[in-house]
Amino acid sequence: MTTINGAAKRPKLPELQLLRGMAILGVLSVHSTSFATADMTGSRLYFVYNFFNIFMKYGTPTFIFLSSFALFYNYYGRPLDRALVASFYRKRLLYILLPYLLFSIFYFALQQIVFYQAL
Numbered sequence: 001m002t003t004i005n006g007a008a009k010r011p012k013l014p015e016l017q018l019l020r021g022m023a024i025l026g027v028l029s030v031h032s033t034s035f036a037t038a039d040m041t042g043s044r045l046y047f048v049y050n051f052f053n054i055f056m057k058y059g060t061p062t063f064i065f066l067s068s069f070a071l072f073y074n075y076y077g078r079p080l081d082r083a084l085v086a087s088f089y090r091k092r093l094l095y096i097l098l099p100y101l102l103f104s105i106f107y108f109a110l111q112q113i114v115f116y117q118a119l
Contacts, residue, residue, distance in 0.1 A: 010073060020066060026059025 033053040040046045078084055 010077070013073070016066060016070065019062065023059045023062035023066065026056040026062065028059075029053075029056035030059060 029052055033049045033056075037046070037049045037053045040049055075084075075088075
């Protein structure tokens with residue numbers, strides 16, 4: 001095991017990638033059958049679409065579990081200090097919030113140009 005800031009880094013768990021892939025398939029299945037389920041209420045295939053829509057709803061809770069498990073697995077052995085908390089939130093700001101904000105601004109501007117000719 002290698003160390004990060006004096007704490008041992010735990011080995012990667014390849015099983016988590018398999019579970020993440022299964023969760024992705026569940027979320028995609030729910031999203032792809034949602035409109036069809038609503039529009040096909042009178043069809044003979046309604047029950048098939050409705051079954052897949054309901055059965056595959058395990059994806060979102062699985063992602064929540066994976067996120068909490070990964071955080072616990074990676075940070076449990078480390079001492080909780082100011083540097084660790086600052087590093088954690090700096091990474092979230094840099095790799096999650098900043099790209100989200102930039103893409104949202106880009107998407108809003110694109111919408112204004114394409115649909116409203118505002119810019």
